[in-house]
Structures are given as structure tokens and as C-alpha cells.
Amino acid sequence: MATYILKRLGEAVLVCFGISVITFLLLHVAGDPVQLLLSIEAKAEDAAILRKSLGLDQPLYVQYGIFLKDLLRLDFGKSLFIREPALSLVLERFPATIQLTLAGMAIALLIAIPLGVVAAIRRYSFLDNLCTALAVSGQAMPIFWLGLMLIILFAVKFHLLPASGRGTFLHLLMPAFTLGASLAPITMRMTRSKMLDILSADYIRTARAKGLREQIVLFRHALRNASIPIVTILGLQFGRLLGGAIVTEAVFAWPGLGSLALSAIRNFDYPLAQACILTMAFIIVVVNLGIDVLVGWLDPRIRFD
Amino acid sequence: MNRRLFCGILFIAPLLAAAWIMPVEAAKDRVVVAFGSNIPTLDPHMHSSRLAHIADWHLYDTLMDRDPKTYKPSPGLATSLRNVNALTWELKLRTGVKFHNGEPFNAEAVKFTIDRVLDPATKSVTRGNFTWIKEVKVVDENTVQLITAKPFPAAPEFLTLAYIVPPKYLKSVGDEEFSRKPVGTGPYKFVEWKKAEHLIVEANEAYWRDSPKGMPKIKTIVFRTIPETTTQIAELLSGGVDIIRNVPPDQIAVVKDSPNTRISATKILRVNSLLLDNAGRASNTPLTNQKVREAIAYAINVDEMLKTILGGYAERTATGVNPLHFGFDGSIKPYPYDPERAKKLLAEAGYPNGFEITLNTYSGTITSMDQMADAVTGYLAKVGTKVRRRHIEDVGMWTTSGKEGKLEGIQYYSWGSNSIFDADAVLYALTYSKEPLSYTKDAALDQLLDEGRTQIDPKKRQEAYAKAQKLIHEKFYWIPINVQYTIEGVNKKLNYEAGSDEMMRVYSASWKD
Numbered sequence: 001m002a003t004y005i006l007k008r009l010g011e012a013v014l015v016c017f018g019i020s021v022i023t024f025l026l027l028h029v030a031g032d033p034v035q036l037l038l039s040i041e042a043k044a045e046d047a048a049i050l051r052k053s054l055g056l057d058q059p060l061y062v063q064y065g066i067f068l069k070d071l072l073r074l075d076f077g078k079s080l081f082i083r084e085p086a087l088s089l090v091l092e093r094f095p096a097t098i099q100l101t102l103a104g105m106a107i108a109l110l111i112a113i114p115l116g117v118v119a120a121i122r123r124y125s126f127l128d129n130l131c132t133a134l135a136v137s138g139q140a141m142p143i144f145w146l147g148l149m150l151i152i153l154f155a156v157k158f159h160l161l162p163a164s165g166r167g168t169f170l171h172l173l174m175p176a177f178t179l180g181a182s183l184a185p186i187t188m189r190m191t192r193s194k195m196l197d198i199l200s201a202d203y204i205r206t207a208r209a210k211g212l213r214e215q216i217v218l219f220r221h222a223l224r225n226a227s228i229p230i231v232t233i234l235g236l237q238f239g240r241l242l243g244g245a246i247v248t249e250a251v252f253a254w255p256g257l258g259s260l261a262l263s264a265i266r267n268f269d270y271p272l273a274q275a276c277i278l279t280m281a282f283i284i285v286v287v288n289l290g291i292d293v294l295v296g297w298l299d300p301r302i303r304f305d
Numbered sequence: 306m307n308r309r310l311f312c313g314i315l316f317i318a319p320l321l322a323a324a325w326i327m328p329v330e331a332a333k334d335r336v337v338v339a340f341g342s343n344i345p346t347l348d349p350h351m352h353s354s355r356l357a358h359i360a361d362w363h364l365y366d367t368l369m370d371r372d373p374k375t376y377k378p379s380p381g382l383a384t385s386l387r388n389v390n391a392l393t394w395e396l397k398l399r400t401g402v403k404f405h406n407g408e409p410f411n412a413e414a415v416k417f418t419i420d421r422v423l424d425p426a427t428k429s430v431t432r433g434n435f436t437w438i439k440e441v442k443v444v445d446e447n448t449v450q451l452i453t454a455k456p457f458p459a460a461p462e463f464l465t466l467a468y469i470v471p472p473k474y475l476k477s478v479g480d481e482e483f484s485r486k487p488v489g490t491g492p493y494k495f496v497e498w499k500k501a502e503h504l505i506v507e508a509n510e511a512y513w514r515d516s517p518k519g520m521p522k523i524k525t526i527v528f529r530t531i532p533e534t535t536t537q538i539a540e541l542l543s544g545g546v547d548i549i550r551n552v553p554p555d556q557i558a559v560v561k562d563s564p565n566t567r568i569s570a571t572k573i574l575r576v577n578s579l580l581l582d583n584a585g586r587a588s589n590t591p592l593t594n595q596k597v598r599e600a601i602a603y604a605i606n607v608d609e610m611l612k613t614i615l616g617g618y619a620e621r622t623a624t625g626v627n628p629l630h631f632g633f634d635g636s637i638k639p640y641p642y643d644p645e646r647a648k649k650l651l652a653e654a655g656y657p658n659g660f661e662i663t664l665n666t667y668s669g670t671i672t673s674m675d676q677m678a679d680a681v682t683g684y685l686a687k688v689g690t691k692v693r694r695r696h697i698e699d700v701g702m703w704t705t706s707g708k709e710g711k712l713e714g715i716q717y718y719s720w721g722s723n724s725i726f727d728a729d730a731v732l733y734a735l736t737y738s739k740e741p742l743s744y745t746k747d748a749a750l751d752q753l754l755d756e757g758r759t760q761i762d763p764k765k766r767q768e769a770y771a772k773a774q775k776l777i778h779e780k781f782y783w784i785p786i787n788v789q790y791t792i793e794g795v796n797k798k799l800n801y802e803a804g805s806d807e808m809m810r811v812y813s814a815s816w817k818d
Contacts, residue, residue: 034701045433050428082500083484155543
């Protein structure tokens with residue numbers, strides 16, 4: 001197990017390195033931060049002076065080399081716009097994003113698991129069809145659209161919830177629901193199909209034949225076994241959830257990593273964008289590794305060697 | 306830990322984590338302003354961000370203020386300003402002014418501030434606004450002299466950007482800490498800054514009495530970051546914020562129709578024009594022919610565009626110079642809409658069946674850019690001219706391509722004049738032949754612009770700019786479209802109006818009882 005984890009961590013480092021090369025190149029090809037920093041009206045001499053002082057006049061490979069050297073000491077450099085260490089800016093925003101992502105995940109699970117189970121038990125019933133319809137429309141609904149509709153309804157029309165920002169528990173409800181709604185459909189479909197598989201398995205028939213109560217059959221025998229693929233799906237969807245958080249954070253003015261990354265990319269703030277993207281990549285890699293280990297622990301049949 | 310317990314925790318932990326409850330703030334003696342993006346820094350010399358300037362305007366004072374009615378430079382921290390000789394501006398400074406930390410404002414602070422900006426080691430992005438100053442001389446405690454390399458008549462304008470910082474405090478805490486916990490002389494004091502969320506400032510009770518900004522009337526101002534315009538509008542309508550900037554023209558009715566909100570709109574310094582590559586700098590197109598440029602000018606129904614697309618929240622300018630600019634010539638009339646004459650001119654120029662031309666556009670500063678460019682494309686099609694559209698998303702790329710002479714044909718250009726209310730700020734940059742953004746080469750025009758730039762006598766400057774504008778108008782070097790408006794959404798109970806210099810003077814706002 002320990003060798004397995006070490007091996008995977010080694011892979012994670014390689015993945016992060018690859019991502020750093022790609023983001024570095026894409027950002028540098030896409031645009032020029034100096035012009036943005038100076039405003040359109042600025043003169044060419046001023047741009048040249050600033051470019052030099054930021055080290056952006058060096059060839060790309062030199063810039064990347066410097067970046068990589070500093071990165072080994074976990075130094076992402078200073079944000080070009082905010083002029084503070086990029087990593088500390090990222091860490092500052094980190095709790096807000098984790099809070100939103102976890103809350104979104106919780107809401108997704110609260111919606112998806114019960115509905116998935118019910119849909120499986122009452123297969124092809126009206127309820128099952130309704131759940132399918134909900135899942136399809138939920139999956140088709142863009143996050144920003146749902147977010148805005150919620151704002152219009154609950155903040156503008158009924159004055160029940162604050163429209164945006166982070167502060168109280170009430171502030172969290174709409175963004176978490178918006179994000180959760182993007183994850184719920186796939187989790188629900190997964191729960192339903194796994195439950196259907198398992199409910200027709202031999203051991204369920206045996207359990208029923210033993211005369212166990214249906215609740216115990218469903219929750220102790222079926223759902224527990226279905227939870228393994230659900231956990232896997234959650235891990236795989238975690239990256240998507242972080243991506244969704246970028247949009248959700250923008251709509252709800254949620255001060256997280258996503259909105260920081262978005263503004264950093266828009267401004268071609270190389271150091272900050274790198275720090276954001278690499279942090280997110282690192283989280284996704286670690287979460288996936290964690291899920292793999294966890295699934296192995298949940299399912300004694302899986303071995304790591 | 307057994308597996309069942311673990312599964313339970315897996316499902317419940319996120320909920321618990323999500324339930325971090327933070328304190329609610331519910332004071333009413335405050336006003337909340339929504340900003341579309343984050344303030345990068347509170348050090349006034351380290352950014353060119355409009356939003357950060359607005360925050361600076363509350364925290365700091367500048368050597369020259371700007372009169373909120375005439376938008377002309379007026380005394381600020383400097384009480385008077387005079388030319389001792391052609392190369393020396395002498396400033397008398399206000400006495401008895403203190404920074405928020407009690408440090409006195411004096412000649413030393415002025416010298417420290419300007420030296421700091423000019424020092425390349427500071428890496429100030431506003432350095433270019435001060436490079437006309439060769440040296441700052443302290444004459445006495447309350448007098449400084451600015452020595453310039455060349456006569457510089459626009460000095461009062463540029464001194465409206467001279468935010469003065471406290472030397473002792475800055476030296477003791479360093480640049481980085483200063484940018485997080487600023488100290489100025491302004492009407493509001495720094496309280497808290499959460500970069501992605503808000504900046505909170507509080508009324509400075511000890512603000513200097515005869516300041517043109519006046520004593521603050523509302524205790525607290527919160528500048529909140531809300532990136533999405535739609536979310537900003539929702540916050541305004543639901544009472545979460547009191548002022549939002551940049552209401553899109555198609556949302557004006559929403560804000561107007563709400564019982565609690567209103568629109569405050571006014572023209573700003575920004576002018577939008579179609580720049581024609583008349584010198585053939587990027588490529589040799591029919592635009593080098595004056596008749597063709599004239600035809601394009603007559604083919605576009607600017608009045609209709611302003612009325613239907615911008616809902617009337619725009620003003621036409623005939624010369625591309627803003628009526629708010631010093632040097633504006635109001636006697637020039639806009640080009641009339643006359644598609645027949647346009648067709649005739651095109652035929653005379655040898656293009657009876659029209660021609661193909663590129664229209665370059667970019668994202669960012671122009672209100673309803675896409676619809677406006679669509680309209681231009683449509684009008685030109687009516688006279689048989691086919692428009693190829695090229696859109697550049699990124700402002701940086703746009704500026705670089707423009708400076709390198711790569712934008713062929715027509716550019717849908719927008720110019721904010723760097724908040725300088727002087728014709729020089731727009732004409733020089735966009736039409737002087739040696740300027741990187743200019744697609745015009747005209748020796749006579751250069752001469753007039755040089756004259757306007759170096760003359761100290763305002764009358765002679767005005768004459769030079771009037772002549773320059775006539776020349777541009779007669780040669781159809783560009784086709785001015787409109788003076789842009791700033792359209793803000795405001796809580797009806799708030800006494801506050803949008804400003805033409807795109808500054809927000811929230812310090813002078815007050816609540817109606």
C-alpha cells in the first residue's frame with residue numbers, strides 16, 4: 001500500500017510538472033500583462049521599462065527556468081497586479097472555495113442518493129421517470145443560468161436570501177445549491193443504475209430469502225455496496241466541481257480560488273494564474289489518489305500490488 | 306474506525322464544514338458600492354486601475370483636485386500653482402493638513418512622493434504621468450518647485466493624479482505593508498480590505514476643513530467586488546448595494562422601473578471613433594483616398610445608432626475631441642447622413658461597386674460594442690461596401706497590434722484620454738505622425754499639435770487645437786461616433802450623482818431623510 005501511494009505521488013509530481021509547462025506556455029502565448037497594467041494610453045518607453053523590471057523581456061525558456069527554480073521552494077513569485085506573493089493570495093482564497101465545493105457536494109448527495117434509490121426501487125414508475133427528467137434537465141442547465149434564476153427569485157422577488165457575497169450561512173445556500181445541482185444528476189443516475197445491478201444480485205436474493213426486512217436489505221446490503229462506485233464518481237467529478245466553482249463564484253461574487261483564477265487569467269497575471277491552476281491541479285490529483293485509496297479500503301476485494 | 310461510521314462521516318462532514326457561520330453586519334449609516342473587479346492595490350502609484358483610483362480618491366488627496374462641476378483642475382493639497390519661468394512650476398501647499406496617522410503634510414512629503422514614483426526601482430506603473438518633472442525642489446516647509454525639462458502647460462492636469470503619501474509611515478512599514486494598510490490625508494480612513502470581497506473605509510473626523518471634497522456625511526463606505534453585472538443589478542434591486550457602475554443600455558429600464566432605484570448618467574471623457582488608416586500604414590487600402598473616407602462618413606447614420614442602440618445615453622461629437630476637453634471646437638458640425646452622396650463619391654473615387662474593408666474591434670471599454678459595430682457594418686453594406694470583421698478579445702493584444710501598425714482598414718477605437726481634460730491627450734496620441742498609435746501622417750497637423758503642446762498661453766493653444774480639429778474634419782482622418790456616458794444605478798434614497806471624470810465621489814454622498 002505504501003509503495004502504491006508513493007508511486008502515485010511520484011506520478012502526481014509529473015502531472016503537475018506537465019500542467020505547469022502547458023499553463024506557462026498557454027498564458028505567455030495568449031497575451032501581454034504589461035499593456036494591461038499600464039492602460040492603453042501609456043507610452044512605449046514606459047512599457048519597456050516595466051517589462052524589464054518584471055523580467056518579462058527574457059526569453060521564454062529563461063523565464064520558465066526561473067519559475068521552476070522558485071517553484072521548488074514553493075515560491076510562485078509575486079502577482080503582477082496585486083504585487084503580493086501569489087501563493088499567499090491563493091491560500092487566502094482557499095477556504096472559501098473548499099467551503100463552497102464541500103457544501104455543493106453535500107447538497108448533491110442529499111438530492112442524488114435518496115432520489116437514486118427511490119428511482120431504482122420503483123423502476124419505470126412515474127417517480128422514476130420524473131427523476132430521469134429532472135436529471136436530464138439538471139445536466140442541461142448551465143450553472144450561470146440556474147444561479148441567476150435563483151438570485152432573481154429568492155433575492156430580488158422574495159427578499160429571502162442575500163443575492164451575493166460570502167458571510168452568513170444564508171449566503172452559502174444559493175451558490176451551494178447551484179453547484180450541487182450540477183453534480184446531482186450524474187450521481188443520481190449512478191446510484192440508480194448501481195442499485196438496479198445490485199438489487200438483482202444473488203446475495204440480495206439470499207438476504208431477502210433469509211427473511212430480512214426490506215429496509216435492511218436496501219440500506220445495509222444494497223446501498224453500501226453501491227456506495228463504492230458512487231465514491232469513485234464523486235472523486236472523478238471533483239475536478240468538474242472545482243471548474244463549476246469558477247462560474248458559481250463569479251455569479252455569486254463568492255471570494256474563492258475560482259474567481260481569483262479567472263481574474264488572473266483575464267489579466268495575464270502569470271504568477272498568480274500559475275499558482276491558482278497548479279493548486280487546483282494538485283487538489284484534484286490528491287483527491288483522486290485519496291479516493292483510490294479509500295475505495296480500496298471500502299472494498300476489501302481491491303488490492304494495491 | 307468501522308466502515309459504516311466512515312460512510313456516515315463522508316456524507317455529513319461536508320454539511321458541517323459548510324455551516325461555518327460568520328457574523329452579520331447590519332449598520333445603516335453606510336453606503337455600499339459594487340465594483341466589477343478587485344482593487345489590485347491601495348498604493349496609489351502601483352496601478353492604472355479605474356476602480357483603485359476611486360478608492361484612492363477617498364483615502365488620499367492630490368496636489369490638484371478636480372472641480373466636480375467644471376471638471377477643471379482646482380486647488381487641492383496645493384493652494385496655488387504658478388509659472389516662475391517657462392521651466393519651473395511653483396506650488397504653495399496647504400498648511401495644517403495631517404495624514405490619518407498624524408504625520409504632517411508638507412513640502413517634504415511632496416518631494417518624497419514624486420521622487421518615489423520617478424525612481425525606476427519603485428516599478429510604478431504611473432511613472433509616465435510624472436516623467437515631465439525633472440526635479441522637485443523644496444523651497445520651504447510649504448513651497449515646492451517642479452523643474453521641467455521642457456515647458457509643460459498641462460502640469461495642472463497631471464497634478465490631479467499626484468496622490469501624496471506619508472514619507473515616515475511608508476518608510477517604516479515598507480511598500481508591501483503600505484499597499485495593504487494605506488495612510489493618506491483623504492476624507493475617509495482605511496478600515497479593512499479583504500481583497501476579493503470588500504474594502505471598508507470610515508469617515509475621517511479630523512479631515513481638513515476647507516477641503517474641496519467637503520466633510521464626509523456617511524460614516525462608512527463599503528466597496529464590494531461583484532464581477533457579474535447581472536448579479537450587481539440583482540443586488541441593487543434587492544437593496545444589497547446602493548450604487549453600481551456600468552448599467553448596460555438594455556438593463557436601464559429594469560433599474561428605472563424599480564420603485565427603489567434610479568439611473569444616474571452623465572457624459573465622460575471617453576470618445577469612440579472610427580479611425581481610418583488614411584496613411585496606409587498597415588496596408589494600402591482605398592482609405593488613403595479622401596473621397597472614400599468622405600463616403601464612409603456620409604454612409605453611417607450615427608444619430609440613429611446613438612438613439613436606438615444606446616437609448617440616447619450618448620452624445621455626438623463632430624471632431625473626436627470631447628466637449629469636456631480643453632481645446633474643443635464646438636463650431637464644427639458633425640458629418641450628415643447622406644448615403645446617396647456616399648455612393649456618388651465612391652463612384653467618383655473609382656469604386657462604383659464598393660470595396661472590401663476590415664473593421665477591427667476589441668472587447669472592453671465601448672458600451673454595446675457588438676451592436677454598434679454591427680450597425681456600422683450594415684450601413685456600409687448599404688452603400689455597397691463589404692466589411693470584414695476582425696475582433697481582438699484582449700486589450701493588451703489590441704494595443705500592441707495597434708502600436709505595431711498592424712490594424713489595417715478601420716479601427717473602432719475608444720480613447721479615455723487618461724483622465725486628462727485636454728485636447729492634447731487625444732489628438733497627439735492618435736493623429737501625431739510619429740506616435741505609435743497614429744495612422745495619420747500630416748506635417749501640417751503635426752505642426753499644430755506641437756504648437757498646442759509647447760505653448761503656455763491658453764488662447765494660442767485653443768487656436769492651435771481649433772485649427773487641428775478643422776483639418777482632421779476636412780480631411781476625414783477619422784469618423785467620430787460618440788462621447789460615451791457612464792450609466793450608474795443608484796438607490797433612490799441616496800443623494801449622489803455619477804461624475805464625468807468616471808470618478809465616484811461617494812465622499813460627498815448623503816442619505817435623504
